[in-house]
Amino acid sequence: MDAVTKEIFALVSPSLPYVIGVYAALWAGLMIYVGVTLSRLGRLERQLVLVEDALAKQGRTS
């Protein structure tokens, strides 16, 4: 690596952790939140089906 490239890399690389940190935090934060919300919603929708079934059975028996 020649002296110019070396110095440019030395100048740029200290900023890399910040830029990568921003990417990681932003994407991870958003994706985790969306993923958790989707999984919670799926669980609730399955629970809704169970309760609806239970109500339908109760309606048939009474």
Next chain:
Amino acid sequence: MRREDAASFSRRKLTDVDKRRLTYIALAAAGVLTLTGFLLAFFVATPAQTIATLSTGGGRLFGGVFVSHPIDFGQKIFYFHVPVAITSFAVFFFTAYFGARFLITRDPAYDVKARIAAEVTLIFVLLTMLTGDLWTRWAWGVWWVWEPRLTTYFILTLLVVAYFVLRASVDDDERRAVYAAVFGIIAFIDAPISFAITRLVPSELHPVVIGVPGGLDGTQLAAFLIAMFGMLAFGFVIYQLRWREERVKERIEALKSALED
């Protein structure tokens, strides 16, 4: 079931299905747009010069060679910091809007919508503060500066947090909804102030770069707009998912009560 009821029920179900489909399309669009925007930001958008270069009008010596346009790599944060900030303003508008609709109609659904919009705002506010702080540290060498944009945005952050503190501190549902609606409307006033402060009070640290000569060029603007629409889509998706979650919860509770009766 009468024919009109059946038709109405079928219409309502169709709308729900459409909304669900729209949410998933928006989620895919959000992922693709933000990713494209960020890739464009790194590989296509014209690199920005350092503030020092712009202010001195000259370059720097690297290894004894004069480089007239040193690249400000940290400026790449702009392409996701500004979109999340704009999304936070946009979503917070809906807290105020649904708050106003609640005060007019007294329909509890609007209170829930306002609360969900505030939740989504909080997510984007926190992301803005996080990305902004990292940029501040890199570009200015400090973690915080009390300049107009940062100060007004910090106030906005406190107001969004205070919205939830207020909600948690009132037990009565009706009073909580009224107080939160009024607070949400008043708190939103800070959003346009924070958005426009850089134009009202020019600052070297937060220069106006959109719609001004010497601002963003074509490639930079394209990367920025694509990332911004992606973030707005993310805001929409999170809001829709949370709203659906609240509705399903409410329906489960109603059905459980019917079962117990």
